Amino acid sequence: APIFEEINLAIDHNQLLMDLMEKVARRHYFKVLLHEKPYAGINGSGKHNNWSLITDTGKNLLAPGKTPKNNLMFLTFFVNTIKAVSEHADLLRASIASVSNDHRLGANEAPPAIISIFLGQQLNEVLDEIEHSRISKKVKEDNSYWLGIPKIPQILLDNTDRNRTSPFAFTGNKFEFRAVGSSANSSASMTVLNTIVADQLVKFKADVDKLVKKGEKKDVAILTIIKKYIKESKSIRFEGNGYSAEWEAEAETRGLANIKTTPKALDAYITEKATALFVNNGIFSKRELHARHEIMLESFYKKLQIEARVMGEVVNSIIIPAAIVYQNTLIDNAKGLKELGLGKDAIATSMNIITAVSEHLTVLKTNIDKMLAKRKEINEIEDSREKAIAYDEQVKTFFDDIRYHTDKLEQIVDDSKWPLPKFRELLFSK
Structure with missing residues (x-):
């Protein structure tokens, strides 16, 4: 269960816990893999960031x-959060972008790269009812207005925590941002939110x-704007x-972005809209935004640069x-x-394996040479964004x-001739 505290403390504690996990794992001859x-x-x-707003x-x-x-107070903050995510979904996507998280997002196990919000049936019905209702301005006996706000159950958890495929879900009394990567510092995404x-x-x-x-009563004005949002x-x-x-097809018809790669997702940080957002709220200057954008792009392509080289x-x-050593063993066997x-039937097994090894070696060597040549070529590019996109589209494509x-x-x-731990050994051998 999540443990709630002020966001800056929660993020610091999360970072300390990540460091502690690695130290404890080493002590017991284990390795913690924080890679996504x-x-x-x-x-x-990944990390599920449980976020809410609490008064003093x-x-x-x-x-x-x-x-x-x-x-009405609940709906005010609830609907404004939905509106904020709707207006700045591209920034939330950028805040979770990284080389390793690109492997995870949309991989049928994690939220997609499309930012959407899951509310649950009850709250969707509440919002739909408000959207299509009329606000009565008839004064009641206690001199208040009947606003037509539907009854909202106080306990919503069972009805709002069903969909685990959503990147941003309301879960009872908080929103849960589920697309943050496991190796990430949550500061970026929480700063944006x-x-x-x-x-x-x-x-x-x-x-x-x-x-x-214009003369409207405050409660009526609030609900009018909520309906609009x-x-x-x-x-x-x-x-x-x-x-x-x-959903990908439907999201496109709704006008929702599906930005699958980090270099293009990071563009959201330096749009005029984002610049105005951060500057006007005193969070970052325009220069700071561009510096951060540059650093994130450099981090992206350098990680791919290292991965390709390794x-x-x-x-x-x-x-x-x-593979060649084993191939030579098979050749000696076939000769013997x-x-x-x-006859040919006796030699067929060795020949078939030799052929398979040769085919994989040929393709492997060809692709490695092409990848390294492309890597060398891209390293000459000076513009960070262009270099990051080139690494993503021209080098990373060889990896799979x-x-x-x-x-x-x-x-x-x-x-006995394979020098590295095999995939099954990494997973299952003690």
Whole structure:
């Protein structure tokens, strides 16, 4: 269960815990893998950031109340958060972008790269009812207005925690951002979330004040703006399967972005809209935003640069030589069988394995050489964004194919001649 505290303390404690986990693991001869996707075909790792707004007296502003008045307060912060995410979904996507998280997002085990919000059936019905209802301005006996706010159950957890495919879900009395990577410092994503909600609340106050100045009662003005925001942010609400191909198609028709790679996702930090957001709220200057953007791009392509170099070295100096040694053993075996006068059928098994090894070696060596040549070429690019995109689209694309042929050789080559731990050994050997 999540343990709640002020966000800066929670993030610091999370970082300390990550450090402690690594130290304790080493003490017991284990290794903690904080990488988002350390093993192909096995679920990766991420962080669920549980976020809410609490007053200085401990009141949770995202907890439904017992009275219509309290529910109006809940709806104010609830709907403004939805509106904020709707307006700045690209920034939330950028805040979780990294080389390793790109492996995880949308991989049928983690939230997709499309930012959407899951609310649960009850709250969706509440918002739909508010959207289509009329606000009565008839004064009641106690001199208050009947606002037509539906009853909201105080306990919502069982009805709002069903969909694990959503990147941003309301779970009872908080929102849960589930797309943050396991190796990430949550500061980036939480800075974005705090900023966009704060900015949205300022705009909400201004919109309400305009109506009040025109003579509207405050509660009526608040609900009028809430109704407006519900309509404007409806496209971000999604209750279905976030892993499905149908959702990708539907998201496109809704105008929701599906940015699958980090270099392009990071562009959201330096748009005019983002610059105005961070500068006007005193979070970052324009220069600081561009500096951070540059650093994140550099981090992205340098990690791929290192991965490509290590992959090239491992394949050229370990995998290929091991496969050739085994291939030579098979060739000697085939020659020996032939010298004994045995027919083609007796030699066929060795010949088939030799052919398979040769085919994988040929493709592997060709792809490694092409990848390293492309890496060398891209290293001459000076612009960080251009270099990051080039690494993503022209170097990273070789990785899966190289991995495939290496895995095939791992399954074929004599176990005693294979110099590295095998995939199954990494997973299951003690």
